[in-house]
Amino acid sequence: MVSKTLNAPNGYKVRISLKTALGEDAYEWNQSEMFFFQATMAFAMRRHFQMETYNVDNIILCVQTSRVSFWFVVTSPDNTTMLIPKADVEKAVRMSRHRINNAFLLSDRTLEFLGIYPTLAAPVNPDTPPWLIVFGVVIGAVCVGIIALLISSLLQKRRKEKGMTEDGQDEEDMQVKGVENGINLDGTYNRGFTDDDRFTKL
Amino acid sequence: MRCLQVSNQDLEERIPSYEELEKLENEEAGDRPKWDNKAQYMLTIVGFCVGLGNVWRFPYLCQSHGGGAFMIPFLILLVLEGVPLLHLEFAIGQRLRKGSVGVWSAIHPYLTGIGIGSMCVSFLVSLYYNTIMAWVMWYFFNSFQETLPWSQCPVNANMTGLVSECERSSPVDYYWYRETLNTTPDIDNTGGLQWWMVLCHVSAWALLFICISRGIETTGKAVYITSTLPYAVLTIFLIRGLTLKGSLNGVKFLFTPDMNELMNPTTWLDAGAQVFYSFSLAFGGLLSFSSYNSVHNNCEQDAVIISIVNGATAVYAATVIYTIIGFRATEKFDDCISGNILTLLNTFDLPEGNVTENNYDQVLHSLNGTYPEVIQGLNLKTCDLNSFLSEGVEGTGLAFIVFTEAITKMPVSPVWSVLFFIMLFCLGLSSMFGNIEGVLVPLQDLGVFPKSWPKEAIAGTTCVLCCLVGLIFVQGSGNYWLSLFDSYGGSIPLLIIAFCEMVGVVYLYGIDRFNDDIEFMIGHKPNLFWQITWRFVSPAIMFVIFVFYFITKVQETPMYKAWNPESENFPTLEEKEYPSWIFAIIFILAGIPGLSVPLTAIYKCLRNRCCKKDNEFKQDDLNTIAKVYGDTTQLLR
Numbered sequence: 001m002v003s004k005t006l007n008a009p010n011g012y013k014v015r016i017s018l019k020t021a022l023g024e025d026a027y028e029w030n031q032s033e034m035f036f037f038q039a040t041m042a043f044a045m046r047r048h049f050q051m052e053t054y055n056v057d058n059i060i061l062c063v064q065t066s067r068v069s070f071w072f073v074v075t076s077p078d079n080t081t082m083l084i085p086k087a088d089v090e091k092a093v094r095m096s097r098h099r100i101n102n103a104f105l106l107s108d109r110t111l112e113f114l115g116i117y118p119t120l121a122a123p124v125n126p127d128t129p130p131w132l133i134v135f136g137v138v139i140g141a142v143c144v145g146i147i148a149l150l151i152s153s154l155l156q157k158r159r160k161e162k163g164m165t166e167d168g169q170d171e172e173d174m175q176v177k178g179v180e181n182g183i184n185l186d187g188t189y190n191r192g193f194t195d196d197d198r199f200t201k202l
Numbered sequence: 203m204r205c206l207q208v209s210n211q212d213l214e215e216r217i218p219s220y221e222e223l224e225k226l227e228n229e230e231a232g233d234r235p236k237w238d239n240k241a242q243y244m245l246t247i248v249g250f251c252v253g254l255g256n257v258w259r260f261p262y263l264c265q266s267h268g269g270g271a272f273m274i275p276f277l278i279l280l281v282l283e284g285v286p287l288l289h290l291e292f293a294i295g296q297r298l299r300k301g302s303v304g305v306w307s308a309i310h311p312y313l314t315g316i317g318i319g320s321m322c323v324s325f326l327v328s329l330y331y332n333t334i335m336a337w338v339m340w341y342f343f344n345s346f347q348e349t350l351p352w353s354q355c356p357v358n359a360n361m362t363g364l365v366s367e368c369e370r371s372s373p374v375d376y377y378w379y380r381e382t383l384n385t386t387p388d389i390d391n392t393g394g395l396q397w398w399m400v401l402c403h404v405s406a407w408a409l410l411f412i413c414i415s416r417g418i419e420t421t422g423k424a425v426y427i428t429s430t431l432p433y434a435v436l437t438i439f440l441i442r443g444l445t446l447k448g449s450l451n452g453v454k455f456l457f458t459p460d461m462n463e464l465m466n467p468t469t470w471l472d473a474g475a476q477v478f479y480s481f482s483l484a485f486g487g488l489l490s491f492s493s494y495n496s497v498h499n500n501c502e503q504d505a506v507i508i509s510i511v512n513g514a515t516a517v518y519a520a521t522v523i524y525t526i527i528g529f530r531a532t533e534k535f536d537d538c539i540s541g542n543i544l545t546l547l548n549t550f551d552l553p554e555g556n557v558t559e560n561n562y563d564q565v566l567h568s569l570n571g572t573y574p575e576v577i578q579g580l581n582l583k584t585c586d587l588n589s590f591l592s593e594g595v596e597g598t599g600l601a602f603i604v605f606t607e608a609i610t611k612m613p614v615s616p617v618w619s620v621l622f623f624i625m626l627f628c629l630g631l632s633s634m635f636g637n638i639e640g641v642l643v644p645l646q647d648l649g650v651f652p653k654s655w656p657k658e659a660i661a662g663t664t665c666v667l668c669c670l671v672g673l674i675f676v677q678g679s680g681n682y683w684l685s686l687f688d689s690y691g692g693s694i695p696l697l698i699i700a701f702c703e704m705v706g707v708v709y710l711y712g713i714d715r716f717n718d719d720i721e722f723m724i725g726h727k728p729n730l731f732w733q734i735t736w737r738f739v740s741p742a743i744m745f746v747i748f749v750f751y752f753i754t755k756v757q758e759t760p761m762y763k764a765w766n767p768e769s770e771n772f773p774t775l776e777e778k779e780y781p782s783w784i785f786a787i788i789f790i791l792a793g794i795p796g797l798s799v800p801l802t803a804i805y806k807c808l809r810n811r812c813c814k815k816d817n818e819f820k821q822d823d824l825n826t827i828a829k830v831y832g833d834t835t836q837l838l839r
Binding site: 002015017018019020031065066067068075088119130131132133135138139142144146149150153157 | 339340342343344346347361398401405406409411412415416544548549550551553554555573576654658686721726
């Protein structure tokens with residue numbers, strides 16, 4: 001049977017999804033639970049209006065289905081024929097929503113008041129976005145790396161230059177000491193026979 | 203085949219002879235850098251070849267072209283096209299011991315254009331590839347939070363609901379298109395530079411600079427991590443993936459063969475193109491890396507090993523990706539069905555548990571029979587597992603939308619997110635080493651930088667330049683520019699260059715000389731398989747792929763997909779035509795590298811002609827002087 005929409009301008013439809021919320025631990029929804037709901041709603045009304053006259057009888061339930069869903073209206077404690085306006089009921093529910101949910105071990109999604117939307121949690125805004133911290137760490141490591149690189153290449157260069165100036169004087173002697181035809185000539189080389197001016201010949 | 207060879211005078215004067223090579227080898231003379239050990243070389247090549255394409259292009263091709271059946275064209279073309287081209291590049295680099303410009307100008311001065319073309323392509327690809335690295339780094343930085351920022355929609359300004367753009371699409375889409383890219387509705391709006399992306403962009407280039415600052419001295423150390431880490435992470439993901447519900451659905455979907463796809467020529471074309479791009483051929487990087495090898499390194503064995511590793515990695519990565527995709531698709535399917543079930547329960551006030559996944563269809567059918575108008579009015583979503591499995595599983599969409607969504611559904615999401623993005627970063631960085639090598643070495647060969655500059659300065663200047671030019675891609679419209687560069691800069695020119703490479707080596711350098719070179723280097727002549735593939739089969743395949751690609755690209759009107767919150771089908775990307783000025787850009791991207799081959803040849807030819815007369819004059823003078831000198835020295839000995 002398709003669910004009816006009652007012509008109840010001051011009533012709210014409640015929908016409870018026990019199995020979705022609690023799975024295996026779901027309790028059975030029976031008349032005692034309905035009584036508990038009436039009591040909770042009365043508590044919410046008392047809390048909002050700060051009048052301790054609201055009672056279980058002021059919460060009237062109807063159209064209970066096996067879904068579990070039902071409609072309820074709230075009557076005024078002074079005059080049971082007068083219904084509390086929808087807006088006031090909404091305010092009362094919003095104020096005590098957290099308490100109502102916890103009473104039934106449910107959440108905003110599983111204990112629905114159709115027409116009253118849950119307020120969204122305020123977003124948590126940290127002072128520094130976390131990604132900037134990680135970025136800072138990485139970029140710091142990269143900068144250290146670059147500096148280490150530049151320093152090590154400078155040191156290498158200096159070492160090479162030092163080595164060159166020391167070896168420079170030996171090199172000329174090496175050229176003339178012979179490795180002639182693969183035979184290492186020992187003994188003193190007579191510089192009179194060196195081919196020093198082969199580059200200056202015509 | 204001597205009749206088909208073009209005469210190539212003075213080749214011996216431009217290339218080192220066998221004696222010179224032996225001397226270099228034995229005395230370890232020469233100032234060319236060398237690999238510390240074979241492992242470094244292999245890891246670098248593997249890292250260059252195994253890149254983001256193995257993770258996000260191959261799985262998509264595999265799944266869309268008949269799953270397991272796609273392996274057949276892929277393997278056949280791997281053997282006929284990939285391996286021969288790879289062997290050719292390794293061998294010629296090892297033999298001539300120069301970077302790409304050096305090698306081709308040594309083979310024949312008119313072929314210098316091939317080297318220049320390779321350099322241009324490597325440059326264009328480096329530009330946009332590192333932007334993808336910047337995106338990966340952005341996601342990596344943002345993974346260090348308990349609730350990942352892309353797991354939920356942000357609340358709007360007056361706290362009444364979620365941001366509309368996010369609500370209409372999905373948190374992951376919103377995070378990618380709005381909070382990461384801040385993308386504009388079309389390519390004409392630049393949208394300005396996105397400061398957070400600029401920071402990531404700069405850090406990506408800075409990290410790359412550290413790794414390449416001294417050439418293979420530094421990259422050789424870096425590849426120990428960047429080439430091995432992806433395999434470790436893939437294995438971790440495989441184990442995690444297989445324990446998730448629905449992962450086997452994904453693997454089945456990937457590998458279920460559909461033999462009819464083999465009749466479709468697009469399957470073979472895509473397989474050929476994937477093999478080609480996957481091996482990073484014609485970039486010049488492979489040539490360069492091989493030139494640092496010892497002369498007698500067994501390049502034939504290397505080519506075969508690398509091909510096997512590349513192919514196996516592609517298949518392995520595809521399996522891992524699809525276990526996670528299967529998990530995500532199953533979750534989405536379950537959510538979809540649960541949503542529909544809840545709607546039915548609420549509308550008909552049925553007790554919970556009455557309608558389950560098993561009897562859903564039955565119940566829906568019976569309810570449709572009794573209350574058809576009500577059911578129509580409900581707008582129940584169609585839940586199809588296969589459509590979830592085929593959603594957005596290619597390219598950046600796979601990594602930044604689909605996979606990130608899957609990660610949010612896994613327990614301990616930040617850990618998986620960090621691992622995944624480290625893996626992507628390593629895959630991309632190791633490919634960037636090859637790309638940059640293909641830019642730096644030709645620049646040095648061409649003498650663009652003064653010889654007195656140290657390696658670090660050259661690398662630094664190139665990185666700074668690329669970083670500045672790459673700022674195009676961190677604007678609001680950057681994503682569209684990137685796809686443009688990817689489609690036109692990284693596709694057609696490579697095919698032209700690879701074809702010219704093969705023809706140049708086989709017919710200009712001489713296949714007989716090449717065979718002798720290989721015999722000198724590895725000890726035996728290349729067998730019949732190599733002869734046939736080098737001379738006919740591989741060039742023919744390249745030519746066919748090129749022609750088909752060219753015709754397809756030229757025929758279709760270039761379109762791009764835009765994220766436009768105001769479009770009608772909103773979460774679906776809007777197909778838009780490129781504005782007319784883009785054609786100039788396309789010409790620059792595809793034309794300049796491709797045309798550099800003939801243009802340089804013509805330039806060199808003209809310069810040779812007009813300077814030939816002066817050259818002849820000088821040559822005669824030298825001959826006379828040499829004769830006189832020769833006579834004099836004879837007397838003095």
